[in-house]
Amino acid sequence: MNSMNDLIIKYIEGSLDDKERTMFEKELSNSPSLQKELSKYKTVFNEFSDYKEISVDDDYFMNMVPRFRSKLPGKLKRFPLYKIAFASAASLIVVMFLFLLWNRTDQTPNITNNLNEHELSELWDRFSTDVLPIEYLADVTIDSTINALYLNELNITPETESYYFADRKSDVRTIVKDINDDEADNIYNEIINKKYF
Amino acid sequence: MPDNNDFELVKRFLEGDESSFNRLINKYQQKIYWHARRMTGSHLDADEVVQEVLLVLYNKLKDFQFKSSLYTWIYRITSTRSINYLNKRKLRKILYFDDINTAETGTKEDIINDIDIKDKIKKLDQFLQILPAKQREIFILRNVDGLSYEEISEITGKSIGGLKSNYFHAINKISEKMKNEFDE
Numbered sequence: 001m002n003s004m005n006d007l008i009i010k011y012i013e014g015s016l017d018d019k020e021r022t023m024f025e026k027e028l029s030n031s032p033s034l035q036k037e038l039s040k041y042k043t044v045f046n047e048f049s050d051y052k053e054i055s056v057d058d059d060y061f062m063n064m065v066p067r068f069r070s071k072l073p074g075k076l077k078r079f080p081l082y083k084i085a086f087a088s089a090a091s092l093i094v095v096m097f098l099f100l101l102w103n104r105t106d107q108t109p110n111i112t113n114n115l116n117e118h119e120l121s122e123l124w125d126r127f128s129t130d131v132l133p134i135e136y137l138a139d140v141t142i143d144s145t146i147n148a149l150y151l152n153e154l155n156i157t158p159e160t161e162s163y164y165f166a167d168r169k170s171d172v173r174t175i176v177k178d179i180n181d182d183e184a185d186n187i188y189n190e191i192i193n194k195k196y197f
Numbered sequence: 198m199p200d201n202n203d204f205e206l207v208k209r210f211l212e213g214d215e216s217s218f219n220r221l222i223n224k225y226q227q228k229i230y231w232h233a234r235r236m237t238g239s240h241l242d243a244d245e246v247v248q249e250v251l252l253v254l255y256n257k258l259k260d261f262q263f264k265s266s267l268y269t270w271i272y273r274i275t276s277t278r279s280i281n282y283l284n285k286r287k288l289r290k291i292l293y294f295d296d297i298n299t300a301e302t303g304t305k306e307d308i309i310n311d312i313d314i315k316d317k318i319k320k321l322d323q324f325l326q327i328l329p330a331k332q333r334e335i336f337i338l339r340n341v342d343g344l345s346y347e348e349i350s351e352i353t354g355k356s357i358g359g360l361k362s363n364y365f366h367a368i369n370k371i372s373e374k375m376k377n378e379f380d381e
Binding site for chain 1: 227235251288310314324364372
């Protein structure tokens with residue numbers, strides 16, 4: 001921003017002192033380009049002066065706090081047993097986590113038990129570091145082996161598999177229709193927090 | 198009559214007096230609303246931002262240390278929430294959520310009743326929307342709200358030189374747009 005622009009803005013805002021204002025006006029009377037520039041700035045200032053005091057519906061502001069209060073979970077927040085409830089929920093989560101951890105340890109050997117010797121050796125060969133991903137991507141046998149591992153890990157039987165994967169070919173629009181407002185909001189916040197913008 | 202200064206109101210609210218929060222909001226609600234409206238360009242968007250800002254204030258006032266003025270802190274929250282809201286709106290378009298998130302807001306389409314004023318403000322909002330969000334924020338704070346560069350610097354965290362430069366660019370962009378509109 002050059003000093004002349006700064007002077008023009010200060011002149012319009014009325015923040016020049018007497019000496020500066022006299023000098024500016026003298027310059028202004030001798031410079032058509034400065035007059036043009038001043039006129040341009042004045043147009044913007046004049047137009048936006050209308051955006052300062054606007055008469056509006058007072059009800060909106062009168063209802064602003066009550067509307068906010070109605071959405072506030074105040075009773076829950078001041079519920080005397082809130083901390084106890086929170087502690088109980090946290091304990092339950094810990095117990096469930098330990099339970100699942102215990103079961104997981106027990107089930108791990110079962111996954112490999114479900115594979116025959118051929119499948120295991122093939123899996124081992126294909127995932128060794130000297131095989132490029134491109135070489136095993138198109139392999140149907142290995143895909144079915146991995147699928148079998150996933151299904152076993154997720155405890156999905158062949159009967160229920162078709163139910164879970166029935167809409168495998170859904171496009172993004174179909175999936176999005178199943179997302180509710182809260183979930184969508186979470187997605188936005190996740191993306192915004194990653195600072196893509 | 199109870200003291201209406203910010204420090205006392207915040208103090209009493211934190212001590213459990215909920216009515217102090219109401220009084221604080223009554224004091225600043227116009228500033229919050231109009232800043233959000235100028236940033237987002239519409240009443241309905243501004244209304245959503247306002248409700249978010251009130252919730253942030255309600256939850257975060259306990260962390261406010263009075264190291265800056267309360268109103269500059271409120272402006273900062275309103276600006277941040279408005280910019281986040283605008284980013285969300287962009288994402289809605291990208292991710293096809295546009296037709297899904299049309300929740301009932303419980304408020305009418307606009308609060309300006311006079312049709313001529315409404316048209317005029319709509320036009321000014323359109324001029325503001327041509328500016329990048331950060332530049333728009335500076336233009337609004339300086340030109341419309343009449344804050345000093347020092348206050349704007351406190352809100353935006355930018356240097357005064359940077360603010361002046363952005364303000365000048367914003368005026369030029371709006372001026373060009375106005376010229377094109379008025380010449381048509």
